[in-house]
Amino acid sequence: MLAATRSVQTFAQPCPQDEGFPIFLTDEIPPHYYQLSMEEIWERGLAAKEQLGDSVFILAHHYQRDETFRFGDASGDSLNLSQIAAQQSAAYIIFCGVHFMAESADILTGPEQTVILPNLTAGCSMADMADADNVEDCWEEISEICGEGHFIPVTYINSSASLKAFCGRNGGVVCTSSNTEKILRWAYDQGKNVLFFPDQHLGRNTANQMGVPRENIQLWNRHQPNGGLTPDQVKQAKMLLWNGFCSVHARFNQKQIEAVRARLPEVKVIVHPECSEEVVNASDYSGSTNKIIKIIREAEPNTKWAVGTEINLVNRLHRELYRKEGKHIECLNSNVCPCSTMYRTNPANVLWVLENLVAGRVVNTIKVPEETSQWAKIALDRMLELSA
Ligand code: SF4
Numbered sequence: 001m002l003a004a005t006r007s008v009q010t011f012a013q014p015c016p017q018d019e020g021f022p023i024f025l026t027d028e029i030p031p032h033y034y035q036l037s038m039e040e041i042w043e044r045g046l047a048a049k050e051q052l053g054d055s056v057f058i059l060a061h062h063y064q065r066d067e068t069f070r071f072g073d074a075s076g077d078s079l080n081l082s083q084i085a086a087q088q089s090a091a092y093i094i095f096c097g098v099h100f101m102a103e104s105a106d107i108l109t110g111p112e113q114t115v116i117l118p119n120l121t122a123g124c125s126m127a128d129m130a131d132a133d134n135v136e137d138c139w140e141e142i143s144e145i146c147g148e149g150h151f152i153p154v155t156y157i158n159s160s161a162s163l164k165a166f167c168g169r170n171g172g173v174v175c176t177s178s179n180t181e182k183i184l185r186w187a188y189d190q191g192k193n194v195l196f197f198p199d200q201h202l203g204r205n206t207a208n209q210m211g212v213p214r215e216n217i218q219l220w221n222r223h224q225p226n227g228g229l230t231p232d233q234v235k236q237a238k239m240l241l242w243n244g245f246c247s248v249h250a251r252f253n254q255k256q257i258e259a260v261r262a263r264l265p266e267v268k269v270i271v272h273p274e275c276s277e278e279v280v281n282a283s284d285y286s287g288s289t290n291k292i293i294k295i296i297r298e299a300e301p302n303t304k305w306a307v308g309t310e311i312n313l314v315n316r317l318h319r320e321l322y323r324k325e326g327k328h329i330e331c332l333n334s335n336v337c338p339c340s341t342m343y344r345t346n347p348a349n350v351l352w353v354l355e356n357l358v359a360g361r362v363v364n365t366i367k368v369p370e371e372t373s374q375w376a377k378i379a380l381d382r383m384l385e386l387s388a
Pocket of ligand 1: 063098123124125126127158246247248249310339340341342
């Protein structure tokens with residue numbers, strides 16, 4: 001796990017200008033912030049951080065673009081960042097990630113702390129595929145078919161606070177891609193079956209890995225009555241999967257794996273479990289973002305890797321490990337876009353937030369309503385205990 005550190009990561013060269021990409025305006029940021037050079041953003045950002053001292057802590061998800069990522073006091077995947085947020089005492093936590101992550105940080109930090117999302121439009125398309133009303137309807141329908149207490153709800157951390165609260169209220173739990181197997185084991189050890197949302201692929205890949213028979217894995221189609229399933233199929237499901245997916249990881253396919261193996265016969269393919277079952281099965285390894293980083297870092301020098309995950313992380317790993325150890329690391333899909341919602345956090349947004357704090361103004365706060373927060377915390381704390 002990456003340790004939280006106060007040192008700001010520095011780059012040898014200034015970042016290049018951010019040309020050719022769309023800029024997402026938040027409600028209030030003055031447009032002139034987007035005209036600043038990267039050097040000016042960096043220098044003014046560092047000066048503001050210096051003034052704010054220990055009152056501010058910046059978390060940066062691995063999928064952030066470099067120019068934003070380098071502002072991070074700590075970096076990590078969703079699980080790391082939740083754990084780091086829970087341990088922080090800074091008055092202001094600036095979360096360079098997406099909306100559901102900032103919500104989790106707000107739930108896990110104290111009432112005297114404030115969580116800030118630099119761009120309020122940074123959401124997650126997968127999280128949006130499961131809304132609380134649809135999941136409540138599904139829960140009612142499956143309870144009518146199987147009776148209450150037949151299923152435990154498990155939500156991937158990539159979901160809204162209201163879904164985490166739903167899990168808290170119904171004896172369920174949150175999971176991340178680092179701990180899904182542990183969480184499922186906990187549910188199965190109680191003799192229960194699992195309703196898993198929103199990512200079907202993480203659920204299916206983990207169930208496969210645990211040896212859950214194929215006929216006991218069923219897909220609940222949120223657009224169809226009774227999920228498109230017969231009552232017998234629902235009763236049979238040890239794993240009932242919501243039909244959500246990540247639009248970034250859904251773009252990897254078997255053909256790309258075949259192509260890279262033909263071009264680089266010695267290459268190892270490693271993918272995130274948000275990729276499809278076919279892609280995971282055709283790869284040499286699969287695992288969470290942190291596991292991907294660990295395996296590649298620990299590999300022999302001069303090895304070659306094709307990675308099925310978000311491209312900012314892949315490029316950053318390549319730059320670091322090619323220089324140090326001659327490792328060649330490329331994205332499995334050279335045309336894959338960065339996660340478009342992670343990308344919305346422009347470094348100008350971070351500077352704007354910091355300079356407002358220096359001026360005594362708090363902008364873009366994320367505050368989960370009290371009741372939702374209490375229930376969601378139960379599900380999040382349960383996850384943190386189970387993954388300790
Ligand atoms: S990479 Fe996928 S799951 Fe992660 S924030 Fe982007 S859309 Fe959501």
